[in-house]
Amino acid sequence: MTQPSVKQVWEWLETIPDPEIPVITLVDLGIIRNVEFHGETCVVSVTPTYSGCPATSMINMDIETKLRDCGLDKIELKQQLAPAWTTDWMSDKARAALEKYGIAPPQPAGGPQRCPHCGGNHLEKLSQFGSTPCKAQWRCQDCLEPFEYFKCI
Amino acid sequence: MAVDKDKLLQFLLRQGDNTLILGHRVSEWCGHSPILEEDIALANTALDLIGQTQMWLGYAAEVQGEGKSADDLAFLRDAWDFRNVLLTELPNGDFGQTLLRQFLFDAFQSVLMGRLMKSSDETVAAIAAKASKEVAYHVERSADTVVGLGDGTEESHNRMQAALEYLWPYVGEMFESDDIDAAMAEAGIAPDPAGLREEYDALVGKVLTEATLDIPAAKYAHKGGRTGYMHTEHLGHLLATMQWLQRAYPGCEW
Numbered sequence: 212m213t214q215p216s217v218k219q220v221w222e223w224l225e226t227i228p229d230p231e232i233p234v235i236t237l238v239d240l241g242i243i244r245n246v247e248f249h250g251e252t253c254v255v256s257v258t259p260t261y262s263g264c265p266a267t268s269m270i271n272m273d274i275e276t277k278l279r280d281c282g283l284d285k286i287e288l289k290q291q292l293a294p295a296w297t298t299d300w301m302s303d304k305a306r307a308a309l310e311k312y313g314i315a316p317p318q319p320a321g322g323p324q325r326c327p328h329c330g331g332n333h334l335e336k337l338s339q340f341g342s343t344p345c346k347a348q349w350r351c352q353d354c355l356e357p358f359e360y361f362k363c364i
Numbered sequence: 365m366a367v368d369k370d371k372l373l374q375f376l377l378r379q380g381d382n383t384l385i386l387g388h389r390v391s392e393w394c395g396h397s398p399i400l401e402e403d404i405a406l407a408n409t410a411l412d413l414i415g416q417t418q419m420w421l422g423y424a425a426e427v428q429g430e431g432k433s434a435d436d437l438a439f440l441r442d443a444w445d446f447r448n449v450l451l452t453e454l455p456n457g458d459f460g461q462t463l464l465r466q467f468l469f470d471a472f473q474s475v476l477m478g479r480l481m482k483s484s485d486e487t488v489a490a491i492a493a494k495a496s497k498e499v500a501y502h503v504e505r506s507a508d509t510v511v512g513l514g515d516g517t518e519e520s521h522n523r524m525q526a527a528l529e530y531l532w533p534y535v536g537e538m539f540e541s542d543d544i545d546a547a548m549a550e551a552g553i554a555p556d557p558a559g560l561r562e563e564y565d566a567l568v569g570k571v572l573t574e575a576t577l578d579i580p581a582a583k584y585a586h587k588g589g590r591t592g593y594m595h596t597e598h599l600g601h602l603l604a605t606m607q608w609l610q611r612a613y614p615g616c617e618w
Binding site for chain 2: 259261263264265293294338364
């Protein structure tokens with residue numbers, strides 16, 4: 212095949228869901244930092260969300276599988292540590308998708324803005340940590356439902 | 365300026381071994397915590413620490429230049445090769461003792477990572493910038509729990525005071541300095557740990573006062589971990605559990 216454009220590769224990457232929160236894509240999450248060709252090799256730079264996030268190896272495998280399916284065979288995945296990932300890089304589309312999915316999106320104030328279920332704003336923190344490194348557990352005192360909050364880092 | 369490679373390696377092992385050994389200790393709580401939320405929180409903390417270990421030991425292996433990986437360093441060294449401070453290898457004790465140990469370490473990391481973010485070594489600075497975000501969450505939670513338990517019931521207060529008496533003599537080692545620290549400071553890679561004590565004491569003193577706990581007056585500090593001179597008897601037992609799979613089945617992979 213002829214070498215695809217960098218823009219084309221970004222479009223392919225845009226379709227890969229996050230393995231743990233499948234309503235957002237890896238591009239939405241802001242962890243794919245760069246795509247470029249070194250000769251015939253497609254080099255994708257990925258930054259981890261949390262240093263010990265067990266999804267990291269799954270994410271790398273998903274990227275490689277996707278690009279192979281699209282016809283690329285020389286692929287290099289680079290881990291990029293700096294600048295460290297921040298939830299500021301998450302797209303507005305991703306924030307809306309998270310809320311619809313029942314996860315309160317990250318807020319600079321450090322806590323959820325409203326309950327993703329009922330929209331209530333009487334909220335209490337249950338724990339700073341949740342089912343994945345990137346989330347905390349909260350509860351809505353209006354509808355009494357627990358929910359997860361995507362931590363702001 | 366160029367820094368002595370062996371000294372940089374020792375510095376990186378000290379960072380990576382601290383997070384590795386404490387990460388393993390904290391992971392021992394998985395499935396045993398008093399309530400589910402705490403179990404998840406401890407497991408997540410352990411996960412962050414192991415993640416930071418991968419970065420520190422990964423860089424250590426690169427600097428060492430013998431073709432080893434972070435895994436090789438974690439699983440194929442013996443107790444005398446480890447450079448973690450003794451505090452991190454001490455047994456978990458009860459939940460309060462675990463969280464107090466965590467707080468004493470988190471407070472140190474929160475001060476140190478802030479400085480390392482300005483390291484002249486780009487990789488050290490990048491790892492510290494990543495780790496500092498996680499450390500900020502850790503210290504907030506461990507400090508809250510120390511206050512909750514210290515200023516809690518008579519039983520929880522007494523246990524926390526006993527834990528502090530046990531752990532405090534291990535705090536001093538974090539601020540020891542030797543020729544390795546001097547070389548790092550000279551090259552602008554890391555601060556001299558002795559210079560971090562004042563900031564640490566202010567942070568820890570504030571939280572322990574709020575927790576109604578009394579800092580022991582004795583100044584004696586156990587040491588020997590970060591230099592590798594002598595670890596406690598607990599490290600060998602920890603390594604036996606942590607390393608047995610790679611020792612029994614060399615090169616085994618998932």
